[in-house]
Amino acid sequence: MSDPMERFKQVFFDESAEALSAIEQHLLDIDLTAIEPEVINDIFRSAHSLKGGSATFGMSRLAEFTHFMETLLDMVRDGQRDFTQEVVDCLFECLDCLRNLVNHYQFEEQVNGELIAIVEKQLQELIDGKQEGKPVEGSGDSNLNNGLVHGKHWEIHFSPDEELLLSGNEPLRYIEELLELGSVNVVCDSSDVPPLNQLNPIHLKMKWLITLDSEEAISEEDLAEVFLWIEDEATLEYRCLDQEAPQLVSSALAETTKSAPDVKVDTVSSDVDNAETSKAKAPAKRTGQSIRVELSKIDSLINLLGELVITQSMLSTFNNMVQFPELRRLQEGLGQLERHTRDLQDGVMQIRMLPIDFCFSRFPRMVRDLCKQLGKKIDVVIEGENTEVDKTVIEELTDPLVHLVRNSIDHGIEMPDEREALGKPRVGTLKLVAYHQVGNIVIEISDDGKGLAVDKIRAKAVERGLIDANAKLAPQACKELIFAAGFSTADAVTDLSGRGVGMDVVKRNIQSLGGQIDLHSEENEGTTFSIKLPLTLSILDGQLIKVMDETYVVPMLAIIESIKVKRVDINKIGEHDISFKWRSQFIPLLNLAETFSLPETKPDSEDSLLVVVVEHDNQQFGLVVNELANHQQVVVKSLEANYIKVDELSGATILGDGSVALILDVGALMSRLKVH
Amino acid sequence: MSESLELEAQEQSFSEWLSFSLGESSYAVDILRVREIRTWERMARIPNSKEFLLGLINLRGAIVPIVDLRKRFGLSARPLDKETVVLIMTVMTNQGEKTMGIMVDKICDVVNLTDDDIKSADKFDLTISDRFVHGITDVRGAMAVLLNIDSVLDTVDF
Numbered sequence: 054m055s056d057p058m059e060r061f062k063q064v065f066f067d068e069s070a071e072a073l074s075a076i077e078q079h080l081l082d083i084d085l086t087a088i089e090p091e092v093i094n095d096i097f098r099s100a101h102s103l104k105g106g107s108a109t110f111g112m113s114r115l116a117e118f119t120h121f122m123e124t125l126l127d128m129v130r131d132g133q134r135d136f137t138q139e140v141v142d143c144l145f146e147c148l149d150c151l152r153n154l155v156n157h158y159q160f161e162e163q164v165n166g167e168l169i170a171i172v173e174k175q176l177q178e179l180i181d182g183k184q185e186g187k188p189v190e191g192s193g194d195s196n197l198n199n200g201l202v203h204g205k206h207w208e209i210h211f212s213p214d215e216e217l218l219l220s221g222n223e224p225l226r227y228i229e230e231l232l233e234l235g236s237v238n239v240v241c242d243s244s245d246v247p248p249l250n251q252l253n254p255i256h257l258k259m260k261w262l263i264t265l266d267s268e269e270a271i272s273e274e275d276l277a278e279v280f281l282w283i284e285d286e287a288t289l290e291y292r293c294l295d296q297e298a299p300q301l302v303s304s305a306l307a308e309t310t311k312s313a314p315d316v317k318v319d320t321v322s323s324d325v326d327n328a329e330t331s332k333a334k335a336p337a338k339r340t341g342q343s344i345r346v347e348l349s350k351i352d353s354l355i356n357l358l359g360e361l362v363i364t365q366s367m368l369s370t371f372n373n374m375v376q377f378p379e380l381r382r383l384q385e386g387l388g389q390l391e392r393h394t395r396d397l398q399d400g401v402m403q404i405r406m407l408p409i410d411f412c413f414s415r416f417p418r419m420v421r422d423l424c425k426q427l428g429k430k431i432d433v434v435i436e437g438e439n440t441e442v443d444k445t446v447i448e449e450l451t452d453p454l455v456h457l458v459r460n461s462i463d464h465g466i467e468m469p470d471e472r473e474a475l476g477k478p479r480v481g482t483l484k485l486v487a488y489h490q491v492g493n494i495v496i497e498i499s500d501d502g503k504g505l506a507v508d509k510i511r512a513k514a515v516e517r518g519l520i521d522a523n524a525k526l527a528p529q530a531c532k533e534l535i536f537a538a539g540f541s542t543a544d545a546v547t548d549l550s551g552r553g554v555g556m557d558v559v560k561r562n563i564q565s566l567g568g569q570i571d572l573h574s575e576e577n578e579g580t581t582f583s584i585k586l587p588l589t590l591s592i593l594d595g596q597l598i599k600v601m602d603e604t605y606v607v608p609m610l611a612i613i614e615s616i617k618v619k620r621v622d623i624n625k626i627g628e629h630d631i632s633f634k635w636r637s638q639f640i641p642l643l644n645l646a647e648t649f650s651l652p653e654t655k656p657d658s659e660d661s662l663l664v665v666v667v668e669h670d671n672q673q674f675g676l677v678v679n680e681l682a683n684h685q686q687v688v689v690k691s692l693e694a695n696y697i698k699v700d701e702l703s704g705a706t707i708l709g710d711g712s713v714a715l716i717l718d719v720g721a722l723m724s725r726l727k728v729h
Numbered sequence: 730m731s732e733s734l735e736l737e738a739q740e741q742s743f744s745e746w747l748s749f750s751l752g753e754s755s756y757a758v759d760i761l762r763v764r765e766i767r768t769w770e771r772m773a774r775i776p777n778s779k780e781f782l783l784g785l786i787n788l789r790g791a792i793v794p795i796v797d798l799r800k801r802f803g804l805s806a807r808p809l810d811k812e813t814v815v816l817i818m819t820v821m822t823n824q825g826e827k828t829m830g831i832m833v834d835k836i837c838d839v840v841n842l843t844d845d846d847i848k849s850a851d852k853f854d855l856t857i858s859d860r861f862v863h864g865i866t867d868v869r870g871a872m873a874v875l876l877n878i879d880s881v882l883d884t885v886d887f
Binding site: 356603696697705 | 771774776784789792794824
């Protein structure tokens with residue numbers, strides 16, 4: 054990374070990823086019946102900057118391909134081609150190629166030459182097809198389409214923008230560079246230069262007409278290369294004098310360059326007004342400025358903040374008035390410090406938060422592709438895409454969500470005809486909703502498809518040996534069998550889903566993030582999955598409990614309630630407390646002191662036990678504890694950093710008094726129920 | 730004359746070792762691995778862990794496990810006193826650098842050793858696993874066991 058070139062490359066890769074997703078977003082949003090020119094311009098700009106960057110870094114394949122794509126885009130922009138569905142489809146495929154090429158240069162991914170060849174052919178057809186589509190003033194000179202205008206004699210009109218000097222560019226340097234290609238005759242047009250008293254020295258008002266005579270044939274590309282850096286800041290026209298005659302025959306002169314391969318050069322001239330207006334619009338569209346920061350920097354900030362929180366709570370334990378006469382003033386200060394710490398904490402956590410859109414934004418495209426493949430028609434509705442959640446949560450969440458969405462499309466929503474027969478609209482709806490709910494984020498994925506068929510699931514589960522044929526299961530419990538490992542109802546294993554490794558993995562992933570997944574489904578009405586996750590993985594809302602003298606933290610998300618249970622109400626087998634009746638059903642009990650092999654110091658003198666009812670995987674069990682202490686936010690620290698993973702613990706934290714408390718992993722504790 | 734001696738000394742490659750005692754026996758660890766020396770403090774017991782793991786402490790925000798070296802070496806337990814200390818060590822593991830502590834009876838000395846001072850421990854029964862031992866040396870006339878801390882605190886055994 055120390056190599057500056059590498060650093061610039063990295064920036065380019067980051068930017069190209071942004072450019073690609075910007076194009077994709079526009080393509081998805083596009084309404085073919087009412088196309089806004091600004092949208093096309095935006096797409097064009099993104100492609101253009103990609104091309105400029107890739108050419109600078111010598112990524113020739115990427116530059117060539119983008120150039121090709123740009124040609125088509127320019128035709129659309131100039132109205133030589135209608136923006137049809139085919140164009141949109143083709144552009145989508147172009148995006149895939151571009152991603153492939155960017156990955157090729159960034160990660161040395163294999164270039165998918167086959168795909169690129171196909172897409173290039175499509176592009177070519179679309180470009181060639183323009184004459185059939187719309188009569189154009191410019192001609193489709195065969196030379197122009199294959200991108201090879203060669204000639205020894207060129208005439209170049211070079212009219213820089215008057216601001217050119219402000220960007221540190223020296224026009225002379227470009228003219229000098231032309232000298233390397235051949236002998237040059239330059240005529241300067243200074244007619245626009247105002248009289249001396251009105252002259253503004255920083256405004257460049259001169260134009261040049263350059264005639265270039267070269268020994269060898271040079272292409273327009275070679276010339277464009279010379280002016281690459283200032284192509285956006287100058288109007289450039291290249292005319293090959295060798296070919297003047299045939300071109301004059303075929304069409305009006307001025308329009309010729311328009312269909313020439315290096316379209317963007319001309320673009321600048323024909324669109325000067327347009328470019329200016331879009332420049333004015335750009336800042337308004339930008340929602341806020343941003344910088345790229347390495348995640349590790351933010352992480353270390355968060356760690357430091359964790360320390361601050363700990364020190365802060367440590368200070369607040371001083372409360373001995375006799376020992377510290379000035380305590381009141383100290384406490385006032387501490388109160389303020391606490392408020393500021395909390396604000397700071399919120400602020401820093403906010404930095405790591407990203408809108409869930411980062412995850413959702415891929416779905417419209419994915420659904421579109423799958424629909425095409427399956428012949429289904431589905432609208433994607435996204436709500437709450439600005440809901441923010443921790444970056445790490447987003448990363449971990451993406452795979453499970455992809456799986457759920459695929460399932461909904463593949464198994465959930467029916468074919469259009471089928472839907473019509475059922476009296477549903479032909480176009481199905483897939484809804485992705487995100488919202489906050491007391492310190493958690495809830496994500497719902499719902500479809501209006503066929504829903505889960507209880508009988509079918511039951512039959513399948515019996516067949517797979519997941520349940521006994523005579524087992525009594527409530528409909529809801531039956532539906533939840535889809536989360537069991539090795540369950541799949543798809544009659545044929547499709548490319549999309551149906552490998553039967555799906556839903557249980559989804560569930561495990563969600564649980565490993567400290568979240569839970571619920572399912573609601575009505576036959577023929579649709580299915581809704583709702584995922585509840587903590588907003589961040591580094592701070593946890595915890596309930597401190599005491600067992601004997603040791604303090605542990607139970608995640609609040611897992612706790613249902615804490616109750617006192619009379620000793621007589623507890624069912625024992627031998628010496629062990631096994632279960633008790635809670636909300637009219639028996640739930641197992643886990644004695645933490647026993648599980649953690651604590652020396653039983655207190656005799657069972659009390660006639661009731663304190664039980665914290667916790668839930669994991671929709672199953673409840675009770676933890677027998679001695680005491681409930683504070684409910685507080687704790688900073689989660691990994692045990693593995695300096696130690697090893699401990700089964701029943703999900704981490705550790707540091708309390709206000711500086712001591713270490715261990716955080717319980719409720720799921721792992723549940724699996725201990727049977728091991729005694 | 731003195732210059733040539735110094736030169737020779739440099740070629741001989743010195744290493745510094747921190748010696749400490751467990752009961753009657755003395756041991757030493759590479760001083761470059763010792764991050765700090767702390768007095769005993771309250772630790773959070775780790776449920777169902779190996780007997781020699783005393784618990785976890787908060788070392789300026791990091792969670793650090795502490796090993797009772799007596800128990801690790803199969804020696805009898807001894808009540809804490811004011812000389813009991815915890816050495817915070819840097820340990821190299823497969824998963825990278827970790828920070829762990831060892832509790833010892835008391836620290837003694839810093840000794841400078843040349844490679845020649847470090848003798849093989851092959852023929853002695855030191856009651857601890859061979860992989861824990863780097864060698865033996867003479868500290869004021871008594872034998873001290875030089876420890877290979879990466880093996881002593883190898884998480885595979887935890």
